[in-house]
Amino acid sequence: MSSRLPVSSQQGLHPRLERTVLRHCRSSWQQPIRQHSRQAFDQVASLAEHAPALVLDAGCGVAESTAHLARQHPDALVIGIDKSSHRLARARDLPDNACLVRAELGDFWRLARQAGWRLREHALYYPNPWPKATHLLRRWHGHPVFPAMLALGGRLELRSNFEVYALEFARAVELTLSMRPEVVSFQAVDPISPFERKYALSGHPLYRVIVNLD
Numbered sequence: 001m002s003s004r005l006p007v008s009s010q011q012g013l014h015p016r017l018e019r020t021v022l023r024h025c026r027s028s029w030q031q032p033i034r035q036h037s038r039q040a041f042d043q044v045a046s047l048a049e050h051a052p053a054l055v056l057d058a059g060c061g062v063a064e065s066t067a068h069l070a071r072q073h074p075d076a077l078v079i080g081i082d083k084s085s086h087r088l089a090r091a092r093d094l095p096d097n098a099c100l101v102r103a104e105l106g107d108f109w110r111l112a113r114q115a116g117w118r119l120r121e122h123a124l125y126y127p128n129p130w131p132k133a134t135h136l137l138r139r140w141h142g143h144p145v146f147p148a149m150l151a152l153g154g155r156l157e158l159r160s161n162f163e164v165y166a167l168e169f170a171r172a173v174e175l176t177l178s179m180r181p182e183v184v185s186f187q188a189v190d191p192i193s194p195f196e197r198k199y200a201l202s203g204h205p206l207y208r209v210i211v212n213l214d
């Protein structure tokens, strides 16, 4: 099935990006944690305690990439997180070292931070692009949870078919941590997830940002 490129009136970085990211760095986000996210976190936290290493697949969808990461990191506990129970229910062939959690990422990341988690790997593959300029705060780098997400450490990889998203993400990392990761365009020869496959088949340019947070 072919897919359309994100359509945005925004050219280049959002004019309020810097102000927004710096505001979020100065204050910690206080919105109450949802009960279902807390319960989901508590369940996985007991597994995480005994795991030699942790990998998160944030916004995993049907968890194809979670399975791939679990095969790549056989000694780690690989946790796929998504808010959609419908998508999670379509997961197939998960290795034993993978598990799936239905939770809001804005909650899960804060709970992981409070629990002192340090990740080995953190995948953020094709988050919803929110291409309208008015939706800056819904993009993860414009969201108040962004500093807590970066604080989890590890090798963080964002993938997107929306170049503005990747460029803003890299700039937001720089504003938060004073190091600027590169935005690299790449070809998905062997797609890691359904969205990557769909975008690759539609001929979209794809972008990745890799940040080493240790």
Ligand SMILES: C[S@@+](CC[C@H](N)C(=O)[O-])C[C@H]1O[C@@H](n2cnc3c(N)ncnc32)[C@H](O)[C@@H]1O
Binding pocket: 058, 059, 060, 061, 062, 065, 081, 082, 083, 084, 087, 103, 104, 105, 106, 125, 126, 127, 128, 193, 194, 195, 196
């Ligand atoms: C565009 S899909 C990408 C799915 C998958 N990573 C892939 O590449 O095929 C974005 C996913 O993020 C999930 N998502 C969006 N906002 C979320 C949130 N606040 N908390 C948890 N999951 C969220 C959606 O349910 C959806 O499955």
